[in-house]
Amino acid sequence: NPEISPSETLCNTDPSVYHKRYLKMIRRLGEGHFGEVTLCKYDPANDGTGECVAVKALKQENGLVRDGWMKEIEILKSLYHANIVKYKGCCSELGGQVVQLIMEYLPLGSLKDYLPKRKQGMAQYLMFAKQICQGMDYLHSKRYIHRDLAARNVLVENDSLVKIGDFGLTKYIPEGDIYYRVREDSLSPVYWYAIECLKESKFSFSSDIWSFGITLYEIFTHCDWHQSPPSKFDKMMGDQRSVMELIKLLENKVRLPCPKDCPHEVKILMEQCWAADPAQRPSFSFLIEKFEAIRQ
Numbered sequence: 220n221p222e223i224s225p226s227e228t229l230c231n232t233d234p235s236v237y238h239k240r241y242l243k244m245i246r247r248l249g250e251g252h253f254g255e256v257t258l259c260k261y262d263p264a265n266d267g268t269g270e271c272v273a274v275k276a277l278k279q280e281n282g283l284v285r286d287g288w289m290k291e292i293e294i295l296k297s298l299y300h301a302n303i304v305k306y307k308g309c310c311s312e313l314g315g316q317v318v319q320l321i322m323e324y325l326p327l328g329s330l331k332d333y334l335p336k337r338k339q340g341m342a343q344y345l346m347f348a349k350q351i352c353q354g355m356d357y358l359h360s361k362r363y364i365h366r367d368l369a370a371r372n373v374l375v376e377n378d379s380l381v382k383i384g385d386f387g388l389t390k391y392i393p394e395g396d397i398y399y400r401v402r403e404d405s406l407s408p409v410y411w412y413a414i415e416c417l418k419e420s421k422f423s424f425s426s427d428i429w430s431f432g433i434t435l436y437e438i439f440t441h442c443d444w445h446q447s448p449p450s451k452f453d454k455m456m457g458d459q460r461s462v463m464e465l466i467k468l469l470e471n472k473v474r475l476p477c478p479k480d481c482p483h484e485v486k487i488l489m490e491q492c493w494a495a496d497p498a499q500r501p502s503f504s505f506l507i508e509k510f511e512a513i514r515q
């Protein structure tokens with residue numbers, strides 16, 4: 220890469236273009252199926268005054284994953300909403316062979332990091348729930364399904380603002396289609412999956428609603444590990460833990476228990492999100508109105 224002249228750094232460079240040499244890794248924030256997210260400082264002046272950013276990169280470069288990866292970057296770049304993490308740019312290397320996604324950094328981390336430490340009670344939980352619905356309603360309005368909505372993927376900006384922070388499994392649903400079908404993946408977050416996803420890998424706007432119900436349960440249990448969906452469902456399944464056993468439980472109408480101190484209206488919404496028939500589940504716009512109506 221040609222050295223960037225001092226004058227250029229002052230004026231017409233594209234702020235969404237990040238140069239690898241100024242991207243200093245600080246620590247890893249997370250690890251996913253095919254890649255990782257790291258906290259970096261982007262410091263072109265090389266004097267420590269740069270800004271912190273979250274950088275998402277693929278671990279291995281194979282074709283299949285790469286197409287999905289470029290799609291994920293395009294999706295986040297196209298999203299503008301107060302409850303969705305901001306796209307900042309890209310850092311490409313080897314003539315575009317390797318592309319890293321640069322996002323805003325939210326140091327408070329996800330709800331899973333934040334809620335166990337900062338239990339602020341009902342009013343905050345209801346506000347966070349409504350904001351997740353607003354971000355998801357916007358995502359659905361652009362015909363995207365998230366497929367991995369969970370407390371671990373909701374970031375905390377401050378005590379009164381959360382954002383959906385990761386779109387690693389997000390897919391576009393073409394006009395007229397209802398479902399998106401995928402080969403099932405052994406690493407799938409099965410405890411957040413709707414019954415039709417477990418049985419037939421059929422993902423839809425309605426299966427995101429099911430996952431929101433699980434996320435709502437996580438919020439109202441302040442992401443307490445002992446009450447987490449995996450530990451609760453594992454306990455219910457005893458020693459025959461398998462996807463088949465989970466499907467049987469769900470087909471027998473077994474659901475996660477209502478969290479202690481959870482308002483009755485929220486319990487009703489959770490159960491509606493977990494309706495066996497996808498068509499019976501509410502929409503995010505319906506849920507927004509419901510959360511607005513619940514006295515805070």
Ligand SMILES: C=Cc1cc(F)c(CN2CC[C@](CC#N)(n3cc(C(N)=O)c(NC(=O)OC)n3)[C@H](F)C2)cc1O
Binds near residue numbers: 254275
């Ligand atoms: C390549 C695939 C892939 C790789 C992954 F590591 C993950 C998992 N990862 C998602 C991003 C993550 C959680 C969210 N939302 N996060 C983002 C920020 C931020 N923007 O500030 C942040 N901040 C933080 O932890 O501050 C203390 N955490 C966290 F890294 C987990 C999912 C994947 O699909």
